[in-house]
Amino acid sequence: MIVTAIRPRMPGTLPTLTWHETRRYVRSPVLLLALALTAYAIYDLSRGVVADVDELPTYPASFLGGFGMVAACWLTQSMQRSAEALNVAPTPARVRTSALCLMAAVPFACGVLSLLAVVMFRRVDGDWTEGAFTTTDRFAVLLSQVAIPALGGPLLGIAVGRWVRAGWIAPALFLIIVGWVMLANGLADTYRNSLPVLLMRMFAPFTFFTTWTGGGVQTWRGSPVAFLGWQLCLCALAVTVALLRDTDRSRRRRLLGCLFVVGALAVVTWALAVTGGLHHAVITYPGGLPQPI
Amino acid sequence: MGSIAIMLRGVYWSAVAGLTVIACAMGAGGIALAHYFVGPPLLATAFALLAAASAFTLDESASTVVDVTPTGPAAQTAARAGALTAPVCGGLGLLVGMALRPTTVPTWAMALALIGNVLLGFAVAGVGRLQTGEPGLWASAATAFPLVLAPLYEPVSRRIHTFPSTRSEAISSNTWWAIAATISLLIIATAARSDRAFR
Numbered sequence: 091m092i093v094t095a096i097r098p099r100m101p102g103t104l105p106t107l108t109w110h111e112t113r114r115y116v117r118s119p120v121l122l123l124a125l126a127l128t129a130y131a132i133y134d135l136s137r138g139v140v141a142d143v144d145e146l147p148t149y150p151a152s153f154l155g156g157f158g159m160v161a162a163c164w165l166t167q168s169m170q171r172s173a174e175a176l177n178v179a180p181t182p183a184r185v186r187t188s189a190l191c192l193m194a195a196v197p198f199a200c201g202v203l204s205l206l207a208v209v210m211f212r213r214v215d216g217d218w219t220e221g222a223f224t225t226t227d228r229f230a231v232l233l234s235q236v237a238i239p240a241l242g243g244p245l246l247g248i249a250v251g252r253w254v255r256a257g258w259i260a261p262a263l264f265l266i267i268v269g270w271v272m273l274a275n276g277l278a279d280t281y282r283n284s285l286p287v288l289l290m291r292m293f294a295p296f297t298f299f300t301t302w303t304g305g306g307v308q309t310w311r312g313s314p315v316a317f318l319g320w321q322l323c324l325c326a327l328a329v330t331v332a333l334l335r336d337t338d339r340s341r342r343r344r345l346l347g348c349l350f351v352v353g354a355l356a357v358v359t360w361a362l363a364v365t366g367g368l369h370h371a372v373i374t375y376p377g378g379l380p381q382p383i
Numbered sequence: 384m385g386s387i388a389i390m391l392r393g394v395y396w397s398a399v400a401g402l403t404v405i406a407c408a409m410g411a412g413g414i415a416l417a418h419y420f421v422g423p424p425l426l427a428t429a430f431a432l433l434a435a436a437s438a439f440t441l442d443e444s445a446s447t448v449v450d451v452t453p454t455g456p457a458a459q460t461a462a463r464a465g466a467l468t469a470p471v472c473g474g475l476g477l478l479v480g481m482a483l484r485p486t487t488v489p490t491w492a493m494a495l496a497l498i499g500n501v502l503l504g505f506a507v508a509g510v511g512r513l514q515t516g517e518p519g520l521w522a523s524a525a526t527a528f529p530l531v532l533a534p535l536y537e538p539v540s541r542r543i544h545t546f547p548s549t550r551s552e553a554i555s556s557n558t559w560w561a562i563a564a565t566i567s568l569l570i571i572a573t574a575a576r577s578d579r580a581f582r
Contacts, residue, residue, distance in 0.1 A: 120524070127536075134538050145537065152532060160524065257520040258398040261435060262405055265531055269409045269428050276421020 103181055107189035115165055115193050124157035128204055136211035142302035143219050146212055147235035150204040151296050155243030156264045158197040162244035163260035166190055166251025166332075183336035187252060191329050194244040201240025208236055215376065221300035221309035222372050222380035230314035231299050238321045239296050245328040246295070252335040271296050278310055282371035282383055285364075288312060292363045295324055306375040308383065313366025320363050323356035390454075390462040395519060398439040399466060402523070403473040406432035410477040417486050424534060427546035429477060430496055431530035433470040434504035435523035440466035441508040442519040460509065460575040470501055492547035492557055499560030499567070500530065506567035509574035 115121060131149035140146060169186060209232065214220070220228050247260055274291040275298050281287045288311050291297050297317065301308045330349045337345060372380035406429040413425030440463050474497040482490045504526045511518025533539045534546060544556045 131536070131538075148535065152535070157528070164520075256397065256401075258402060258435070258439065258523060261520075261524050261527060262402055262432070265428055265432055265435075265527060266405060266409070268531060269412070269425055272421050272424050272428070273412055273416070276416065276419055276424075279421075280419055 104185055104189055104192075107181065107186060108192045111165070111189050111193045112196055115161065116196060118161040118165065120157050120161040120164070121197070124153040124161070125200060127157075128153045128200070132204060132207050132211065136207070136213065139213045139215060141215070141219070143212070143214055143221075143307075144235070144298050144300055144302070146208055147232060150201055150208075150236045151239035152268070154197050154201050154204065155239030155296070156268070157243075158240060159243035159247035159250075160260040160264055162190070162194065162247030163251040164247075164257060166248050167255060167257060169251075170255060184333055184341065187248070187332050187335065190248045191245060191332060194241055194248070197244050198237065198241035201237040204240070205232060205236040208232065218374045218376055218378075219302075219307055221307050222368065222374055223299070223309065223314065227314045227367075230318045234314060234318045234321055235296065235298075238318065238325070242295055242321055242325045242328065245325050245332070249328040249332040252332045267295060270294055275301075282308065282310060288364055292317060292320070292360055295321060303373065306373045306378075308371055308373050309368060309380065310371050311368050313363050316359050316362035316366045319359035320356060323352055323359055326352045327356060390459060391465055393443055393445065394463065394466045395439045395442040395444075395517075396466075398442070398519060398523075399436050399469050402432050402436035402439070403469050406430070406436065406470070407473045407476060410473075411480065414477065414480040414484060417481065417484050417488075423488065423546055423548060426477065426481070426493075427534055428531050430474065430500045430546070431527045433474050433497070434500040434530060435527040436470040436473075437467050437501045437504035438508040438522035438526055439519035440464070440505065441512045441522075442517045443512075444517060447516065456577060457575040460512075460571070464505070467501060467505060470504075471497075474501065488547045495560045495564070496546060496556055499564040502564050502567035502571070503530075506570040506574070509571050513574060513577055 128150050131153070132146065135146045135149075169190075220231075223231065246263075250259060250263060271294050274287065274294055277284075277287045278291050278298075279301055291310075292312055297312070299310055299312060299314055301310070327349070330345055330352060334342065334345050334349070371383045373383050374380045409432065410426055410429030413422045413429060416422040416425065441460070443459075478490060478493055478497060481488065481493055504523065507526050508518050508522035511522045530545055533543065543554045543559055545559060547556045
């Protein structure tokens with residue numbers, strides 16, 4: 091006798107799971123803390139004129155991206171703790187992972203709202219404070235510093251949570267990323283035209299493109315638009331890596347192919363981010379033209 | 384001695400050692416770049432990671448069994464404090480590395496910051512241990528995140544310094560860590576005397 095196991099078709103499983111995971115995620119104390127701190131930081135720093143335009147975007151990236159990553163990782167790991175019950179359910183693991191990835195739309199929406207708040211309420215001395223960038227580049231800088239980390243952070247947390255069981259990994263990873271960004275941008279402040287430092291600075295999920303020097307604004311090397319592409323590739327890599335866990339053989343081959351293509355795209359966008367933009371750092375003073383440093 | 388060794392076997396060593404190693408790597412970067420402005424923030428992040436590591440020393444996955452044994456919470460806490468040697472040794476390595484470089488940051492101020500960080504992480508975990516057998520995750524996050532983000536968050540950093548610096552317009556790190564270490568010791572002493580078996 092041949093017994094054929096037919097997986098029942100579950101209409102609306104993904105939306106239902108997405109809804110449940112989103113509800114769990116927005117109730118996470120870590121995410122609630124991130125939202126409160128982001129709101130306060132935007133309120134506090136938009137009360138007066140800010141000298142350093144990069145200061146305000148740092149907070150949504152740290153809170154929504156960093157804390158969001160930790161919350162998403164712990165939420166994903168909690169799924170592993172109930173694996174015995176979940177594995178007998180007719181819903182495959184990839185649907186549960188897809189639901190978690192769709193849940194990242196919530197912090198991304200918060201990131202977009204933060205971006206709108208930054209654009210509307212941030213007061214600066216003039217356009218010169220945003221460095222020697224075109225309007226497109228300025229928008230790309232803001233998008234890469236505020237909205238995209240709020241999407242990429244949780245997606246990275248989900249990917250890590252699917253593969254690693256230890257809960258301490260997520261906070262440690264967040265602090266490693268903070269350390270790396272501080273290191274790369276700190277070195278860039280001293281070695282503005284160094285290629286190795288530029289390579290380091292662009293090899294990060296978050297970076298700065300300008301810095302305030304007291305009298306003027308330095309604009310560093312690197313293409314903001316290409317860096318945005320690099321960040322989106324990192325997001326796609328995180329989703330693919332998350333889906334690779336507990337998948338069947340045929341899907342695994344397709345996902346590995348997808349991983350290869352996205353990885354190649356990431357390398358290309360990273361190379362473009364390094365080679366594009368200004369060829370040497372410049373400084374802009376009020377009412378003056380950018381001058382090479 | 385034997386019972387201490389047995390109790391130390393239950394420590395979540397992968398978390399304690401992993402966080403200590405990451406802290407040492409980050410701190411080594413901070414020491415190498417001590418003369419750049421990025422050096423002190425990297426060292427401050429490394430110290431915060433040591434605080435997170437010390438928060439994992441009280442984790443006891445078999446707490447339902449251990450908490451009803453005749454060994455009291457004070458003895459258990461004292462034994463677990465032995466696991467603090469890992470983050471403390473990592474921090475001492477960073478202190479020695481910093482002392483060998485001619486910097487403006489006094490070594491004793493960094494030592495005070497190290498003691499404060501480690502005690503703070505242990506105290507937060509001690510309070511969490513009254514409610515759960517494995518408080519490390521939440522305690523480390525509650526300790527490390529504020530310590531890392533406070534210097535980066537301008538509304539806080541203009542009032543409190545959590546790492547030794549030459550700026551003097553806010554509460555100095557020595558004052559801050561002396562207060563934090565004293566309060567942490569009081570919290571640890573109080574939490575170690577509380578009964579965990581009937582939580």
